[in-house]
Amino acid sequence: METGEVGPGLCCASFNQDSTSLAVGTKTGYRLFSVTSVDKLDCIHESTETPDVYIVERLFSSSLVVVVSQSVPRRMNVYHFKKGTEICNYSYSNNILAVRLNRQRLVVCLEESIYIHNIKDMKLLKTLLNTPSNPSGLCALSINHSNSFLAYPGSDTIGEIIVYDANNLSTVTMIPAHDSPLAAITFSASGTKLASASERGTVIRVFSIPEGLRLFEFRRGMKRYVNISSLSFSPDAQFLCASSNTETVHIFKLEQHSPSVCVCVRLSRSGEEEAPSWSAYVGKMFTAASSYLPAQVSGMMSQDRAFATVRLQMTGQKNVCALAIIQKLPRLLVASSDGQLFIYNIDPQDGGECTLVQKHRLFGSDKDLEETEKSELPEPPQACQSYAATVAIPTSGPVTATLTGYSEDGGAKKGEVIPEHEFAAGPVCLDDETEFPPVSIR
DSSP states (O other), X not given: OEEEEETTTXXXXXXXXXXXXXXXXXXXXXXXXXXXXXXXXXXXXXXXXXXXXXXEEEOTTSSEEEEEETTEEEEEEEEETTTTEEEEEEXXXXXXXXXXXXXXXXXXXXXXXXXXXXXXXXXXXXXXXXXXXXXXXXXXXXXXXGGOEEEEXXXXXXEEEEEEETTTTEEEEEEEEESSOEEEEEEOTTSSEEEEEEXXXXXXXXXXXXXXXXXXXXXXXXXXXXXXXXXXXXXXXXXXXXXXXXXXXXXXXXXXXXXXXXXXXXXXXXXXXXXXXXXHHHHHHHHHHHTTSOHHHXXXXXXXXXXXXXXXXXXXXXXXXXXXXXXXXXXXXXXXXXXXXXXXXXXXXXXXXXXXXXXXXXXXXXXXXXXXXXXXXXXXXXXXXXXXXXXXXXOOOOSEEEEEEEOTTSOEEEEEEOOGGGGGGSOOOOSXXXXXXXXXXX
């Protein structure tokens, strides 16, 4: 996800499909980091061959990485970064705005068209032409390759979502998600849930897939409209995080509540019954009152607010967030456009303000970060210190397509190109059987 051209040369940042790796595009190339430890951030690969990288996507923990540069924004390059070779490159009729990957499909999104490739041989399978204007390249692809659902805007004036089956190449459903245009969409890991937010940024909704039924509705806030730039489910789809251009990241818990509110009777230490709490009475009162209110108002009253929150140390900057399990604990990861990665602990039982446990620089070293912080004004104390650190349409091909030939020794022969008419003869051997489909199952 693009994070804006601010900070020390950072052009974009994206987590891979299981949030074990972070890819960043820079003015001078791109970098891949391993995100499997809290205290250490390992740079596992760095390339300076392509400048101004504004899209970089890695396939799980494999050696396959897709890169798009501002210098040639209509061309997608696919590399085997461990061997230092190019697998293929494709050029399209317009600028590439987004690329999404799973073990079966590679999806390229332009402003008014979407291209679906078979990732094993890079063959173009389908082109969706004349899609609604999508200047931000908003789209989502389920990482579950057995249901490769693709979601993209069905309108440029209201928040409709088209859900498309990228395996069977057919439209599944259209979801009327919001009244205003979409700003963010994401699938759960299993591909059975889809979360969305509109340009207003006040309400986040979760739908069942493929049925398209509304399951949850969360209110981020009513005081102001914000630009939600990132949505991410936890691996078990029990939590959903949302980040925006404000200083707050919200984490919502996907819990099914009974439509009726019971008044709980608590026992005192002596075993005697205590009177029901004031809050329980208030809850019951609002539940009763909601039956007399218009549906829109009563629905708003029953919406859940954030289960946990994070107050970032910066505001007005784009960032990308992810929920992951690192060292057996639930964590929130936030990569900011000023070139930092923040790692927070989450209390899955009580929620509240999350605890910042580590931050890393994506440029320079963490020692440089410490020195910079010492020279800055002291930050106000965070409330999170009081919380315990806890358990973390017609098919039309691209304009050009070239595929570099692979030799038996695994190296690309410079200048050797497989002719277009040979594409259909059979799949291209990537000579990467130990990694391809190059996925390390965790």
